Amino acid sequence: MKRKRRVSIAAILPMYLFTLLFVLGPLIYMLILSFASRDGQWGVSAEFTLKNYPRMLEPIYLRTFWNSIKLSLLSTLFVLLIGYPFGYFMARLTKKWRTIAMLLLIIPFWTSTLMRLYGWIIFFRANGVFDGLLMGLGLTTAPLKLLYSYPAVVVGMIYALVPFMIYSVYSSAEKLDWRLVEAARDLGASGFRAFLTVSLPLTAPGIFSGVILTFVPSMGLYFIADVLGGNKIVLIGNLIQEQLVKLHDWPFAAAMSVVLLVLTSVFLFLYRRVTKSDSLEGLV
Amino acid sequence: MKKTLVILLALSLLLALAACGEKAPTSAAPPSEGRAVGGTLNIYTWEGMFPEDILSNFEAETGVTINYVNFDTDETMLSKLQDAKGGDYDLIIADDYIIELAIQEGLVQKLDAAKLSNYGNINPFYQGQFYDPADEYTIPYGAGVQTIVYDPSLTSIDIKGYADLLDPSLKNNVGVIANYRVIDGLALKINGYSYNTNNIDEINAAGATLLELAPNIRLIKDDNIEDDLIIREVAATVMYTSQVTMAKLAKPDLEVVYPSEGIGFGIMAGFIPSNAPNADAAYAFLNYILDAQRGAECFEWLGYYSTFSASDPLISEEFQSFLTLPEDFKTTDSEMIENISAEADAAHELIWTAFREATGQTD
Numbered sequence: 001m002k003r004k005r006r007v008s009i010a011a012i013l014p015m016y017l018f019t020l021l022f023v024l025g026p027l028i029y030m031l032i033l034s035f036a037s038r039d040g041q042w043g044v045s046a047e048f049t050l051k052n053y054p055r056m057l058e059p060i061y062l063r064t065f066w067n068s069i070k071l072s073l074l075s076t077l078f079v080l081l082i083g084y085p086f087g088y089f090m091a092r093l094t095k096k097w098r099t100i101a102m103l104l105l106i107i108p109f110w111t112s113t114l115m116r117l118y119g120w121i122i123f124f125r126a127n128g129v130f131d132g133l134l135m136g137l138g139l140t141t142a143p144l145k146l147l148y149s150y151p152a153v154v155v156g157m158i159y160a161l162v163p164f165m166i167y168s169v170y171s172s173a174e175k176l177d178w179r180l181v182e183a184a185r186d187l188g189a190s191g192f193r194a195f196l197t198v199s200l201p202l203t204a205p206g207i208f209s210g211v212i213l214t215f216v217p218s219m220g221l222y223f224i225a226d227v228l229g230g231n232k233i234v235l236i237g238n239l240i241q242e243q244l245v246k247l248h249d250w251p252f253a254a255a256m257s258v259v260l261l262v263l264t265s266v267f268l269f270l271y272r273r274v275t276k277s278d279s280l281e282g283l284v
Numbered sequence: 285m286k287k288t289l290v291i292l293l294a295l296s297l298l299l300a301l302a303a304c305g306e307k308a309p310t311s312a313a314p315p316s317e318g319r320a321v322g323g324t325l326n327i328y329t330w331e332g333m334f335p336e337d338i339l340s341n342f343e344a345e346t347g348v349t350i351n352y353v354n355f356d357t358d359e360t361m362l363s364k365l366q367d368a369k370g371g372d373y374d375l376i377i378a379d380d381y382i383i384e385l386a387i388q389e390g391l392v393q394k395l396d397a398a399k400l401s402n403y404g405n406i407n408p409f410y411q412g413q414f415y416d417p418a419d420e421y422t423i424p425y426g427a428g429v430q431t432i433v434y435d436p437s438l439t440s441i442d443i444k445g446y447a448d449l450l451d452p453s454l455k456n457n458v459g460v461i462a463n464y465r466v467i468d469g470l471a472l473k474i475n476g477y478s479y480n481t482n483n484i485d486e487i488n489a490a491g492a493t494l495l496e497l498a499p500n501i502r503l504i505k506d507d508n509i510e511d512d513l514i515i516r517e518v519a520a521t522v523m524y525t526s527q528v529t530m531a532k533l534a535k536p537d538l539e540v541v542y543p544s545e546g547i548g549f550g551i552m553a554g555f556i557p558s559n560a561p562n563a564d565a566a567y568a569f570l571n572y573i574l575d576a577q578r579g580a581e582c583f584e585w586l587g588y589y590s591t592f593s594a595s596d597p598l599i600s601e602e603f604q605s606f607l608t609l610p611e612d613f614k615t616t617d618s619e620m621i622e623n624i625s626a627e628a629d630a631a632h633e634l635i636w637t638a639f640r641e642a643t644g645q646t647d
Contacts, residue, residue: 038626060638067641126517145456147517148503150644230503231462232644234637246464247633248359 027261033254044250052255061239061256065263068235071225072218075157079214082158083165084207088199090166091173105163113160117227120159124152124228148230156224161217165210172206173199212271216264236260325565326351328361329377329554333425334573335585342572348565358382365391370558375566377425377554381623384415386555392421393558399567402574405594409609410551414622422553423570426588428525429609430466430548432541433510433532438519445544446470449520450497459503459518461527464636465621466548467504470522471497471635473545479621482628491635498642513538525606529587532606540606547618551591583607 034052039045056062090101108116123129126143134140146152176199184194222237231238236256243253331354339350355361358379365376370391378386386392397403400423410424434443440453449458449470460467469479471490481487502518503509510531513521523531531538556566573582579595584603590596596608624632 058634060634060641063641064637067644126515143516145502145517226505229644230459231505232501232503232640234641234644238640239637242637246462247629249633 030254030257033251034258036251036254038249038251049251052252053259055252056256056259064234064239065236065259067233068219068237071153071157071233071235072215075154075161075218076211076215078154078158079161079165080207080211083162083210083214084169084203086162087166087169087206087210088173088203090170091176105166109163114223114227116159117156117224120152120156120228121147147228148232150229150233153225153229153233156228157218157221160221160224161214164213164217168210168213169203169206172203172209176202208271212268215267219260219264322347323562323565324349324351325375325562325569326353326373326560327375327377327569328353328355328364328373329375330354330356333377333586335581338573338578338582338585342569346565346568346572348568350569362386362391365557368557368559371561373557374560374562375554375556375569377552380413380415380551380553380620383422383553383555384623387416387421391558392555393560393563394420395423395556396567400571400574402571402576402594405574405576405579405592407591407593407596410591413551413620415551416553422555423574424551424553424591425573426552426583426586427591428550428552429589430470430522430543431525431528431606432520432522432543433513433528434520434539434541435513435516435535436537436539438516443520443539443541445474445541446522447474447545449500449522450474450493451500454500454520456500456502457519458497458500459505459509459512459521459523460501461509461521461523462504462506464632467522467639468494468632468636469548469621470543473543473548476545479548479619480624482625484627484631487628487631487635491638494635494639495642498639498645501643504640504643510534525589526587528606529603533602542610542613547613548621549589549618550621552588 033044035048035050037045037047037049056065090098093101121128124147125131126145126147128147130146131140131143134144135142180198180202181194184198185191189197219235220237222235222241225231225233225235225238237260240253240256240260243249243256325348327350329352339352342348343350353373355364359382361376361378362382362385365373365386366389370393376386383392406424410427411419416422432443432446432449438457441448441451443449460470465479468487468490471493472479472481472486474493475486475489477483477486477490503512506524508527509521509523510527512518513523513531514534521527521531528540532540554570556563560566573579574592576592576594577598579590579592580598580600583590583592583595584599584607588607589609590599590607599607
């Protein structure tokens with residue numbers, strides 16, 4: 001017995017060490033860094049300071065935070081509208097078609113997200129595929145300037161995030177006991193009413209986890225705004241990256257990262273509070 | 285047995301962590317040391333700064349082996365050089381502002397111009413600049429001159445200067461590089477101020493001008509912005525010289541404008557670190573590229589302005605108009621971007637972020 005316990009600890013230890021070193025370690029490093037001072041053009045000095053935090057109260061930074069949240073909410077909403085029906089009906093397919101649908105969803109992940117975003121550039125750019133199509137059909141006469149615009153960024157966000165919503169909703173809908181829906185119909189509920197009162201509440205955990213899987217990463221997907229938005233849509237992620245790479249102010253970048261981390265944690269907490277959801281499909 | 289395995293695993297993790305803590309070695313082979321003249325020449329610069337045959341011919345003619353190590357950013361270079369205490373490398377080519385810091389830190393040795401028979405080929409316009417006012421340490425190798433490039437078939441106005449980029453007819457049609465000192469600087473120039481002002485009010489005035497410019501901005505990016513001009517995604521751009529070269533080669537009817545408000549430029553320059561293991565080889569190489577013909581070859585390859593006057597006439601017709609300064613170029617209108625105070629830099633950062641944020645609100 002004792003020996004067995006030792007073995008299981010031994011098996012788990014590397015994971016713990018790995019997590020401690022590579023997940024908790026960098027977080028602590030970031031936290032410490034956020035209280036350090038900038039030194040010269042790009043260095044960091046160990047001198048303790050609190051000033052990196054109040055700096056974020058500049059109206060322009062607050063606006064950036066707000067813009068990020070707005071874009072994330074908007075993307076999440078669209079992702080939900082597209083992903084929910086997709087995942088829901090996918091669960092109703094026959095086994096063979098379900099496997100095919102799943103495969104089709106997974107295949108794009110075999111190439112990097114960035115590569116796929118460049119595909120969108122080719123699609124959106126002046127006289128590109130989309131413009132060509134519209135002009136060919138006689139719907140427009142001049143290029144629409146779709147690339148480097150807010151809608152292009154939203155499309156990119158939806159594209160990158162929608163699979164996560166589909167997976168969550170699907171795994172929830174798959175477990176749904178369809179006999180309950182049938183019972184509701186037998187008792188006279190319309191299809192829509194049966195969906196609203198039976199299917200929707202039962203797939204709610206899938207929606208919750210889907211929203212979290214979409215909203216949280218969307219706050220950090222700055223490269224989508226860079227590539228499809230022509231760097232014009234400034235998100236918190238862009239600010240952090242720019243502070244790190246261009247302005248070489250690591251402590252300020254760390255402070256912003258800490259705030260972003262706290263912000264997303266608060267959102268998660270609020271979310272669980274409001275929805276009273278303990279079971280997050282696929283998450284917990 | 286399993287216990288040993290776990291300990292080994294844990295140790296390997298610790299090792300990996302320790303390795304992270306250390307300054308990572310250069311991506312290419314580490315420079316070798318202590319060999320006699322002839323030996324190895326350790327060049328440390330960006331990727332692709334010389335045509336391949338210049339490097340191989342130099343090796344063939346002198347018997348020196350070149351060890352070409354590249355960096356991505358000037359800052360990486362300086363921190364490596366600090367770690368090496370001015371050693372490890374024989375010749376470094378980097379940007380002006382970082383060289384100023386390297387010289388201040390005593391990491392650069394004085395050049396002996398007598399060892400460079402081709403020294404006179406240098407264009408004096410690029411000498412005596414802020415980073416090396418007495419020309420004691422550096423040889424300029426390529427310059428970037430900030431110009432506006434536009435497609436006359438897509439614009440209804442003649443663009444003469446930065447102020448013209450504010451014209452309402454260019455709404456959502458201008459692309460700019462993502463260098464905040466260059467773009468903030470453009471607004472400073474419209475207001476008649478210096479690129480290097482430390483006056484916060486002047487910087488904020490430039491910020492207001494940038495907000496006026498914002499509705500016209502379609503795109504802010506550093507990489508391949510010339511493509512967007514070539515495929516007519518934008519009508520006018522402010523971009524780096526190497527990109528101007530690419531754009532002009534692809535589309536010769538583009539207009540290159542020296543902004544009427546004044547020219548900003550940057551210089552790349554070569555220097556020998558204070559403890560270079562093989563300074564003689566560095567002198568030999570510098571003199572080799574300072575040759576008029578080889579210099580012209582290098583600048584055509586590099587796509588930056590020729591900094592050797594002797595090379596200017598040898599640059600082929602195709603490249604003349606954008607690799608050499610025009611005859612009527614007035615040196616008084618030009619200014620380099622220099623290091624500024626931390627407060628001024630912070631003000632720049634704010635107006636730059638506000639500008640970018642404003643550009644996103646106009647769709």
